[in-house]
Amino acid sequence: MLGSLVGLESSEQQIPARLRFVISWALKITLSTVCVSYIAAQISTEGQVFIQLVEHLSLLSTEFVLLSIFLGVFLLCMNWGLEIIKWHALIGTYLSTRWSTSIKGVLSGLTIGVFTPNRIGEFIGRVLAIGPAKRVAATLLSVVNGLAQSIATISFGLFALAFLFDAIIGEELGGVGMVVLRLVLLLTWILALTIYFNLPLFANKISSWKLTVKWAEQLQLLGQISSAQLNRLYLLSLLRFMTFVGQYFLVFSFLLSEPNWLLIGGLSVVSLFSNTMLSFLPVPDILIRQMVALSYFSLFDFDLSIVSIAVFLVWLINVALPALVGVSALMTYRIFKSV
Numbered sequence: 220m221l222g223s224l225v226g227l228e229s230s231e232q233q234i235p236a237r238l239r240f241v242i243s244w245a246l247k248i249t250l251s252t253v254c255v256s257y258i259a260a261q262i263s264t265e266g267q268v269f270i271q272l273v274e275h276l277s278l279l280s281t282e283f284v285l286l287s288i289f290l291g292v293f294l295l296c297m298n299w300g301l302e303i304i305k306w307h308a309l310i311g312t313y314l315s316t317r318w319s320t321s322i323k324g325v326l327s328g329l330t331i332g333v334f335t336p337n338r339i340g341e342f343i344g345r346v347l348a349i350g351p352a353k354r355v356a357a358t359l360l361s362v363v364n365g366l367a368q369s370i371a372t373i374s375f376g377l378f379a380l381a382f383l384f385d386a387i388i389g390e391e392l393g394g395v396g397m398v399v400l401r402l403v404l405l406l407t408w409i410l411a412l413t414i415y416f417n418l419p420l421f422a423n424k425i426s427s428w429k430l431t432v433k434w435a436e437q438l439q440l441l442g443q444i445s446s447a448q449l450n451r452l453y454l455l456s457l458l459r460f461m462t463f464v465g466q467y468f469l470v471f472s473f474l475l476s477e478p479n480w481l482l483i484g485g486l487s488v489v490s491l492f493s494n495t496m497l498s499f500l501p502v503p504d505i506l507i508r509q510m511v512a513l514s515y516f517s518l519f520d521f522d523l524s525i526v527s528i529a530v531f532l533v534w535l536i537n538v539a540l541p542a543l544v545g546v547s548a549l550m551t552y553r554i555f556k557s558v
Contacts, residue, residue: 250331251546257334258539268531287473291536294462299541301459305452309360314353323548324348330545337498348552356440370415371456376492377404382485419444463491470532474525486515505534
């Protein structure tokens with residue numbers, strides 16, 4: 220039954236075994252080297268920010284710094300742990316893969332995604348970790364997983380936008396204008412949820428099109444995803460998004476003496492929401508993060524040097540460090556070997 224779901228077997232056996240071995244290791248070494256070099260280059264580029272961070276940390280107590288590091292590691296593990304749980308909930312259920320495959324896929328995906336445009340490498344890394352015969356199905360399941368996280372981001376982001384508009388242009392719009400704006404945002408949220416929870420229905424309809432008949436069996440796999448499974452993915456994605464915001468709270472807690480938590484929370488959510496909406500731009504992830512965060516925080520007279528440090532730290536905690544961990548995961552599987 221699994222064979223009918225995931226399509227034809229791979230033609231990898233047409234490549235000599237020795238050549239497959241060489242290609243596999245050449246790819247893994249190249250990707251790992253590029254990842255490490257990219258992160259080193261970004262840290263070097265942010266040299267002034269790094270110096271400011273070190274100077275600021277020198278003013279804080281050792282106990283506070285150690286506590287912050289512990290919380291940072293905890294949020295890092297919680298963030299990517301939730302993502303591994305989400306990914307395994309899909310591929311473990313529908314492709315009968317092991318937990319080790321899910322862990323390797325997510326971590327190695329980070330290694331490739333950190334330097335690729337639109338972080339498309341995250342998807343590539345996850346699919347490469349899965350056997351060739353299952354990769355088409357895994358690609359479609361990856362779309363579902365990514366959509367769940369995007370809908371969670373939209374859910375928080377739309378409500379944060381209402382908060383931002385009220386603070387910036389609330390007086391100009393007036394009471395009626397704000398009601399209309401909030402209604403539009405609410406309807407947008409409902410539309411996004413409707414599309415997400417009807418994904419199996421859309422997949423079944425698309426599978427009957429002439430253009431998609433080649434992948435009809437794989438699309439029907441999406442049609443088998445239950446509402447309970449979609450709901451679980453959505454709730455886990457909401458929880459994971461909260462870890463993103465928690466990281467911003469953490470870094471601002473030792474960068475500011477009297478932080479406005481409500482304002483920081485709202486601006487952080489809007490920044491994360493905008494990052495997702497602008498992810499199609501062929502620009503390094505950290506540059507998009509900085510550009511968006513600085514544009515929003517500048518509206519409320521924040522010290523932009525502090526904001527730059529916060530963005531850099533969140534990127535370091537949330538992306539760079541787990542991407543380096545992913546290098547070891549990338550080395551553990553054979554790209555041409557079926558799971």
